[in-house]
Amino acid sequence: MKDMREFISKGEKLGLVKRISAEVNPYLELSHIAKLNEEESGPALLFENVKGYETPVITSVCTTTERLAFIMDQPRESSLFDLYDSWAKRGDNLVPPNWVDSAPCKENILLGDDIDLTRFPVPHYYPQDGGPFYGTAHFIVTKDPDSGWVNLGTYRSQLFEKDKIGTMFIKGKHADIMLKKYQARGEKMQVASICGCDPLLFILGASRVSAFVSEYDVAGALRGQPVDVIKGETVDLPVPATAECVVEGFVDPEVFYEEGPFGEYTGYYSGVGTDPRNFIQVTGITHRNNPIHWGTTVGRAVTDTHMTMALSYGATLWQQLNAMKIPGLKSCYCPPEGSGRFLAIISMKQMYPGHVNQVLTAAISTEMGAYGLKTVIVVDEDIDPWDIPRVMYALSFRFQPNRSQVIQRGRSTPLDPSLPISAREITGRLLMDATIPYEWKEKPIPIELDTEVVERVKARWSELGL
Ligand SMILES: Cc1cc2nc3c(=O)[nH]c(=O)nc-3n(C[C@H](O)[C@H](O)[C@H](O)COP(=O)(O)O)c2cc1C
Ligand SMILES: [Mn+2]
Structure with a gap:
């Protein structure tokens, strides 16, 4: 799959994408x-008639495991773990991008006074959002x-003005690490926002790929x-050569804009009463003809963003655990109910004393x-x-609190609603050994049933009136 258009044309034939031709308002109606x-695990939706705009919006691209498998070129019946495993098996064979000289993303080039992001259909997602969110x-x-x-990183971007969009580089994210280096040099950081492309690239933008590794190279591996790329x-x-829309600009580390709130994947608003944030000053826009704007609904679980992250966070955890070459790892699961990022369950064959603790502490030491x-x-x-019923069984009959560990201080996300809004940088962690x-x-x-008796009573089933 090379771009969003291929996702749509192939997906439509498979019943994975549906067109909506009725007029829909980008203010709340489209997102709702x-x-x-x-919430019904419905198809990806291509809104062709967005009120007040000429160009379409696509949503719900990643909502189901079937569509994630389709994006990853894997069998449609794959489970999330099948997808983690194929990612882990292929993800380390990095393939750098390929530079091209001309590309569809340059069909329209807007510079100077032509820069105007308000001409694109940008949804306003939730009632208390600070405005429409372009990114x-x-x-x-x-x-x-x-x-x-x-680096490719998915960081939300509120639409502020025709030539200004927001950023929220959470501390320690790769764009934040880079921005601080530019700041130390007294320089501004060049950026490009990519909207609409091979959907795998967005999933990679939202993945916990290790520092110093380019998500472009991982996309090439998968x-x-x-990936075909061209210079901004x-x-x-x-x-990406086939991007629908590229917004180019710079972030001045010393300049801020009031950003948020935004209805986040935790099911709560974030950016309420927090500090102003850096933003992107747009210096140019390039886009394909009839560019397709791509949005994801975020908000309460379990929908599109949660499934995206259950894959992107789960697969990178599994890849990074495998890279440590710990024996006995069997499988893992990062439940979409926790957006794939707060809770991880790992199955393993124990081979020596302390093995479980090795895996528990390894998991919290990965980039993810x-x-x-x-x-x-x-x-x-x-x-x-x-x-999950079997996990509940293990948590009831094998788990022992005496053998679990609480880590008092770990790196947190400011989006975690279980921490007070003013103190979300540090989290506790719980390592639960639910093994024998x-x-x-x-x-x-x-307890095993006696197989002979099982056969005998099964033969009497109808006699017993069962
Ligand atoms: C829809 C969506 C929105 C996101 N918004 C942000 C955000 O605003 N800020 C942020 O730091 N991470 C955000 N994330 C999570 C990052 O994409 C993720 O942590 C990723 O690892 C960042 O890339 P990096 O590891 O290269 O820094 C978002 C993820 C998704 C799926
Ligand atoms: Mn990265």
Whole structure:
């Protein structure tokens, strides 16, 4: 899949994408249709008639595991863990992008007075949002001034003015690390926002790929071929050749704008009463003819953003655990109910004393886990981590609080509503060992039914009137 148009044309044939030709208002109405549709696991929606605008909006691209599998070129019946596993198996064979000289994303080039983001249909998602949000299912390209490492990160962008959009680079995110380097040099940071492209690139923008690794190279690894990129018009950054819309500009680390609130994936508003944030001063826009604006509904779980993150956070956790080459790892699951990022369940075969603790502490030391993962549960190999009734069984009959650990201080997300709004930088973590200890000489004896008696009574089933 090379771009959003291929996702739509192929997806439509498979019944995964639906066109809406009725007029829809981008103020709340569009997002509410998308959200309610997503709560029913409905199709991706292409809104062709957005009130007051000429161009379409697509939503709900990533809402179901089936569509995530479709985007990843995997069998449609794949489970989330199947997708994590194929990601982990291929994701390390980095393939750098391929530079091209001409590209569809340059069909229209808007500079100077022609820069006007208000001509694009930008949804206003939730009643208390600070305004319309241009960047939801987008990602921001930045370059490390020291090493040249190119990062893709999905950071929300509120539409402020025709040539200004917001940023929210949470502390420690890769664009934040880079911005601080530019700040130390007394420089501004060039950025490009990409909206509408190969959907895998957005999923990568929202992935916990390790620092110093370019998400472009991981996309190349997962696709098995390089991403075609072209240089921006006003910024020295690679942008995807098939992007629907590229917004180029810079972030001045010393200048701020009042941003938010925004109805976040936690189900609560964030950006309420917090500090003003840096923003993007737009220096140029390039877009395809009839550009397709892509939005994701965020908001309460479980819908589009939650499924995106259950894949992007879960797959990177699994990839990073596998990279540590710990023996015995079997599978893992990052439930979409927690947006794939607050809770992880890992299944493993124990092979030596202390093995479970190795996995528990490894999980919170990965790039994914070190950022806000609050609870890790390890279960034995006979339990699938996505089989929640069996996980409840393990938490009831194998888990022992004496063998669990509370870590007092870890890196948090300012979006975590379980912490007070003014103190969200540090979180506790809970490491739960829900296994039967390896070193026990005497283990609980599991009850198995007598197979012979089972056969005998089954043969009597109708006689018993059952
Ligand atoms: C729809 C959506 C919106 C997001 N908004 C933000 C945001 O505003 N700020 C942020 O720091 N992370 C946000 N994230 C999470 C980041 O995309 C994620 O942490 C990613 O790892 C950031 O890229 P990086 O690791 O290269 O910094 C968002 C994710 C999604 C799916
Ligand atoms: Mn990154």
